[in-house]
Amino acid sequence: MRQLTYSLAINEALHQMMEKDASVFLIGQGVKSPWYVGNTARNLLERFGAARVIDTPVSENGITGAAVGAAIAGMKPVVVHPRLDFMFYAFDPIINEAANWYYMNGGKASVPMVFWGIINRKGEQAAQHSQAIHGIFAHIPGLKVVMPATAYDAKGLMIAAIQDPNPVVFVDERLLYGFEEPVPEEIYRVEIGKGRIRREGKDATVVAVSLMVHEAMKAAECLASEGMDVEVLDLRTVKPLDKELILNSVRKTGRIVIADMGWKSFGISAEIAALVAEHAFDSLKSPILRVALPDCPAPASRILEKAYYPDENDIIGAVKKVMGK
Template identity: 50%
Template sequence: MKKISYRDALRLAIHEEMARDSRVFIMGEDIEDPFGGSYKVTKGLSTEFGNKRVRNTPISELAIAGAAVGAAITGMRPIVEIMYLDFMTLSMDQIVNQAAKIRYMSGGKVKVPLVIRTQEGSGNSSGAQHGQCLEAWFAHIPGLKVVMPATPYDAKGLLKAAIRDDNPVVFIENKMLYSIKDVIPEEEYFVPIGKANVIREGTDVTIVSYSRMVHEALNAASDLMEKGISAEVIDLRTIAPLDLDTILKSISKTHRLVIAHEAVVNGGIGGEIAARVIEEGFDELDAPIIRVGSKEAPLPFSPILEKHIVSNAQDIVSAVEKVVYQLVGGE
């Protein structure tokens, strides 16, 4: 076992897969040495594998995604780095209309083994065009898998699983997680795509989250325990496909649900989770479901305003207290 950062866990996953399979290569803006990518995930890889397998690209997300789709359908296994999730708006046609559809439209004859790595989130005053959480857009598209790891262990295991998947995977990191550290096995391992993880057991309420908000949920659970409320915390790890079974199993024990994500509430993945729980597990609920998310506004550049806008552990605590003490939808 060794303790490494989220950033290093991602790099190690890429390194292992490139060493194992010559078809795996990575491309993106400024990913070659000495820069090594905007958050230094690819640092050192071009020095070891050369710039034919670690390729700097023009500043065109549409071109990057299009080239990657072409490489994937002709037998390569590309990893694409899009510097910010916000910039994927420039490549939506290639991702949504091409990568997500080709396997279906070819009757399964053409595979698209493509990983699109990007990052999102607030926390360092990135502003309204560099910190949006748009994961729900991609979860809405049949044919795309959407992975959002919260820990170094899951980051490595899920990225290796994504690289070996024969379908396009949107792999969304969070800029505030790159420096966190965790103990991971030295031997090879994988984390299955589409399987959530119960990371804290509890009896009074279920908190469902993913990516950076998992850590806020754990902080909230610790605060709630001091108030006599036992919270079970589920890390989804993957939002498409969604592991509803794990959520329903937890609700059958706690009978209350709070869903927390950094994205704004309106149109967020929390609404989909709530709807599906209502459809398949309504009888298990003893209180209304509450969604926690950022306020309905573009992300401010000002650190003070950013902190005011973005959801946090205290928001989760407040939501849990409402469902536990029946302060919404009941007496």
């Protein structure tokens, strides 16, 4: 099977879905510029034209509101925000309108669209350009939230998100764009709401999302050399959570470490910890530990970034602690 990078897997998903369905279109800032979206939108404008690949002014609320209106009218927009941080400006159309529309209309009308936001971790992006706010979206009824860690899942989840009859928040991480793996050329879906076991193990469970999956895999390999057999779970979907996958793993290993991209307090790691405490408490052999961002904004200094962003070493330390090592 041919190899494809994460970013080009997204690009292929967009090409295939726009070819298959004339109601699908891409709208957002910088869709013509690699500086904004990398190569995820390569050749889309040339192939489908400016009516379906819409490069907009800087107005996150206006762009997103227009896309929500188009979805209500029967189109299937993919609205891209090259920096996840600036989706704060678009909260009203996302949360008040799109997320509520299906419920407000008694299930008779929906908003079939994708809100695509890109995390810009590290690179001295600082407090206003590197935030991971997926936990906020996951808190909102009516929104699904997906965070693929691999090229295969990036394509499959983008296709699933576009085909979903309700709004989906698709969150990627720019640091993943160069990761490469075999990706099928045909159209396929990765089911929303289903995680995956990336590495089987019996001593401890590490639940991770997005870039942290790769850090967890590196940590697991290192720990294996010290005789610790770690199971790594890739959430793939943050909401709805694959609860059974998590609980079955914890019931097997008796120990859990949660590695998230966001802040530690009131986030995804806390939700997973509560899930395990409520439904698998009797299986636990040690306290639940979390690896996540500290409760402060991202620094601009590269030196401080090394202390701010958790990595494989933090996961290794947490696993050793739950193992009593």
